[in-house]
Amino acid sequence: MKYIAKTNQDTYNIAAKLSKRLKGGEIVALEGDLGAGKTTFTQYLAKILGVKKQVTSPTFVLMKIYPITNHQSPITNLVHVDCYRLDDPQELFYLGIEEYLNKKDTLVVIEWADKIRNYLKKFKKKIWIKMKFKNNKRIININ
Amino acid sequence: MIILAIETSCDETAVAVLEIKGQNFKVLANLVSSQINIHKKYGGVVPEVAARKHLEHILPLLDQVLKKAKIKPEKIDLIGVVNGPGLITSLIVGVETAKTLALVWQKPLVPVNHIKAHISANLIEGNKGKLRKIKFPALCLVVSGGHTSLVLLKNLKSFKTIGQTRDDAVGEAFDKVAKILGLGYPGGPIISKKAENADTEYFKLPRPMLNSHDFDFSFSGLKTAVKIAWGKEKFRDEKMVRNMCASFQQACLDVLITKTISAAQKYKVKSVLVGGGVAANKELRSQLATAVKNLKEVEFYQPDLHLTTDNALMVAIAAYFSYKEGKSNWKNIKVEPNLEL
Numbered sequence: 370m371k372y373i374a375k376t377n378q379d380t381y382n383i384a385a386k387l388s389k390r391l392k393g394g395e396i397v398a399l400e401g402d403l404g405a406g407k408t409t410f411t412q413y414l415a416k417i418l419g420v421k422k423q424v425t426s427p428t429f430v431l432m433k434i435y436p437i438t439n440h441q442s443p444i445t446n447l448v449h450v451d452c453y454r455l456d457d458p459q460e461l462f463y464l465g466i467e468e469y470l471n472k473k474d475t476l477v478v479i480e481w482a483d484k485i486r487n488y489l490k491k492f493k494k495k496i497w498i499k500m501k502f503k504n505n506k507r508i509i510n511i512n
Numbered sequence: 513m514i515i516l517a518i519e520t521s522c523d524e525t526a527v528a529v530l531e532i533k534g535q536n537f538k539v540l541a542n543l544v545s546s547q548i549n550i551h552k553k554y555g556g557v558v559p560e561v562a563a564r565k566h567l568e569h570i571l572p573l574l575d576q577v578l579k580k581a582k583i584k585p586e587k588i589d590l591i592g593v594v595n596g597p598g599l600i601t602s603l604i605v606g607v608e609t610a611k612t613l614a615l616v617w618q619k620p621l622v623p624v625n626h627i628k629a630h631i632s633a634n635l636i637e638g639n640k641g642k643l644r645k646i647k648f649p650a651l652c653l654v655v656s657g658g659h660t661s662l663v664l665l666k667n668l669k670s671f672k673t674i675g676q677t678r679d680d681a682v683g684e685a686f687d688k689v690a691k692i693l694g695l696g697y698p699g700g701p702i703i704s705k706k707a708e709n710a711d712t713e714y715f716k717l718p719r720p721m722l723n724s725h726d727f728d729f730s731f732s733g734l735k736t737a738v739k740i741a742w743g744k745e746k747f748r749d750e751k752m753v754r755n756m757c758a759s760f761q762q763a764c765l766d767v768l769i770t771k772t773i774s775a776a777q778k779y780k781v782k783s784v785l786v787g788g789g790v791a792a793n794k795e796l797r798s799q800l801a802t803a804v805k806n807l808k809e810v811e812f813y814q815p816d817l818h819l820t821t822d823n824a825l826m827v828a829i830a831a832y833f834s835y836k837e838g839k840s841n842w843k844n845i846k847v848e849p850n851l852e853l
Binding site: 403404408409412423425426428429430431432433434460463464465502 | 522563597599600601657658659677678679680684688692732735736739740849850
């Protein structure tokens with residue numbers, strides 16, 4: 370499904386639409402260049418799902434975990450991963466990512482997921498999102 | 513009191529020995545095994561490489577530091593180690609080493625928050641002398657590759673974050689902009705060098721959140737603005753690279769300095785401090801110093817240049833002050849990658 374976002378509100382609405390599909394255990398894989406809007410998209414998604422804390426770039430620590438306190442949602446944890454400075458997916462394994470991938474009550478959002486495409490093959494329930502910033506518009510392809 | 517400190521929260525392995533007697537301090541040894549050469553070819557810190565290098569470096573470094581300090585383990589009174597925030601696989605190398613030493617040598621061990629350590633770097637100047645008497649309340653701008661925040665200190669025990677980045681850290685923005693411009697890693701020193709004598713107004717870049725009426729920051733959109741402006745630029749020669757570096761750097765500094773000054777006024781602080789790797793940026797140091805000078809009766813302190821980037825000496829200072837608050841058991845010390853102040 371292809372969406373075009375001209376404003377932040379549009380991006381928010383697309384994230385809201387996606388959030389309705391999420392039941393827990395999914396992996397949201399984000400692909401797109403610097404400035405494509407991956408972090409903003411994740412921030413909106415987190416907010417909609419009920420994350421109270423400010424979601425910030427995980428580039429430095431690779432992985433951040435946020436509790437979700439919205440009682441209507443079956444998802445109780447959002448794990449935000451960033452592969453920007455990653456060379457070897459093995460490192461994610463050391464960080465303990467496999468405790469979260471496809472776990473029923475957890476949603477994992479991965480930025481720069483294309484860098485670990487092969488590693489992610491063995492996991493289920495993936496939603497692959499390609500983002501592109503062009504002519505002041507954000508093209509968001511949700512698969 | 514003689515303090516041994518260890519820091520491995522990101523890409524630097526660092527060990528230091530510091531002596532504090534009353535108000536006097538003396539640096540006995542302070543070594544950082546810089547990994548810049550290893551990371552250059554990857555255009556960033558590769559975490560897996562970082563953790564492995566910490567393991568390779570930590571024991572030889574510890575050995576060298578003790579020799580340089582001419583100190584036997586039994587003379588050490590306290591061990592301090594950074595337990596967060598940082599990269600979990602890197603932090604664990606320092607923490608486990610420190611715990612082992614504490615157990616074998618039977619010494620007290622205190623965990624140190626990496627941000628507190630950066631702030632504590634302001635307490636010393638040079639290799640020996642008196643600890644700086646900072647007037648409180650104080651405000652510290654913490655700027656690095658992983659952090660951008662404003663911290664209010666009522667004293668050396670009470671730290672409160674009053675504002676922080678909502679997305680990317682400022683040092684991260686420097687790294688990513690350097691990548692967009694095809695410059696090397698780390699981005700901070702390269703951009704700052706290229707920005708010298710270039711046109712800070714050539715590219716019209718936004719000052720994100722300048723008028724947000726709080727003390728939060730945002731640098732993600734600024735990075736995107738650089739990317740867009742750079743994409744549109746027809747003449748991407750050296751002169752334009754320099755202009756972009758200057759324009760981008762000034763956009764960052766305008767926001768950092770304006771927010772620091774308005775927080776200083778709101779909280780009526782008596783001193784302003786700065787810490788973290790980006791505090792090595794020459795323009796930030798001089799422009800912030802000038803801006804603080806215009807406030808009445810507010811002192812400005814900045815750490816020695818070599819204490820802005822990650823090092824273990826700042827950890828030793830912080831360990832000394834937190835030890836005075838109360839001891840902790842090495843068994844309870846855990847690595848906390850998302851540790852807050």
